Amino acid sequence: GAGVSQSPSNKVTEKGKDVELRCDPISGHTALYWYRQSLGQGLEFLIYFQGNSAPDKSGLPSDRFSAERTGGSVSTLTIQRTQQEDSAVYLCASSKTSGRAVDTQYFGPGTRLTVL
Amino acid sequence: SQQGEEDPQALSIQEGENATMNCSYKTSINNLQWYRQNSGRGLVHLILIRSNEREKHSGRLRVTLDTSKKSSSLLITASRAADTASYFCATVGTGANNLFFGTGTRLTVIP
Numbered sequence: 001g002a003g004v005s006q007s008p009s010n011k012v013t014e015k016g017k018d019v020e021l022r023c024d025p026i027s028g029h030t031a032l033y034w035y036r037q038s039l040g041q042g043l044e045f046l047i048y049f050q051g052n053s054a055p056d057k058s059g060l061p062s063d064r065f066s067a068e069r070t071g072g073s074v075s076t077l078t079i080q081r082t083q084q085e086d087s088a089v090y091l092c093a094s095s096k097t098s099g100r101a102v103d104t105q106y107f108g109p110g111t112r113l114t115v116l
Numbered sequence: 117s118q119q120g121e122e123d124p125q126a127l128s129i130q131e132g133e134n135a136t137m138n139c140s141y142k143t144s145i146n147n148l149q150w151y152r153q154n155s156g157r158g159l160v161h162l163i164l165i166r167s168n169e170r171e172k173h174s175g176r177l178r179v180t181l182d183t184s185k186k187s188s189s190l191l192i193t194a195s196r197a198a199d200t201a202s203y204f205c206a207t208v209g210t211g212a213n214n215l216f217f218g219t220g221t222r223l224t225v226i227p
Binding site: 004033035041042043044045048050056059089091093102103104105106107108109110 | 146147149151157158159160161164204206208212213214215216217218219220
């Protein structure tokens with residue numbers, strides 16, 4: 001594809017509900033990242049997938065957050081029992097990285113999540 | 117924390133002037149990258165500089181890296197109104213799998 005795509009672009013949900021955010025990386029990119037950006041803040045790393053290796057989940061803020069990547073391509077970030085502090089823009093990025101050094105990341109447009 | 121810090125937090129200049137943004141970080145790095153973000157959405161990669169490089173150019177952008185001071189600077193020459201955006205530095209720690217982003221500099225270029 002032309003770039004990283006994410007859906008939905010905006011999601012409004014009620015506190016306590018579960019949400020799923022989707023990311024379609026650039027075809028052929030082996031690495032996929034999820035970040036969270038709260039209003040006016042920098043990006044907070046959440047999780048990293050590299051090929052078929054076990055994901056690096058070190059950035060997930062709580063066990064309500066989980067992510068999976070099916071077939072080495074599409075990824076879904078799930079937030080269970082959403083809280084108001086989960087409101088943020090969730091950004092996905094992919095890169096060609098096949099080694100340890102992180103190369104250029106290509107970002108999607110993000111999903112703006114609002115928890116009422 | 118490996119997170120970088122940008123300085124200044126906000127910068128306002130006249131069109132045609134140069135803009136300089138600085139980034140400091142805390143640990144050894146493999147590379148440092150600069151990204152631009154418009155309107156709080158997707159980021160666009162601008163330039164990557166590796167730890168063994170000291171300066172890199174791309175169009176109107178010039179990036180320097182001083183690993184002894186753990187700092188980098190991004191210079192945008194002959195700024196344009198369209199350069200108005202937030203600029204983030206991001207570091208890749210030695211052996212790390214991901215980028216650690218700074219808090220960003222909000223640049224406003226006044227026409």
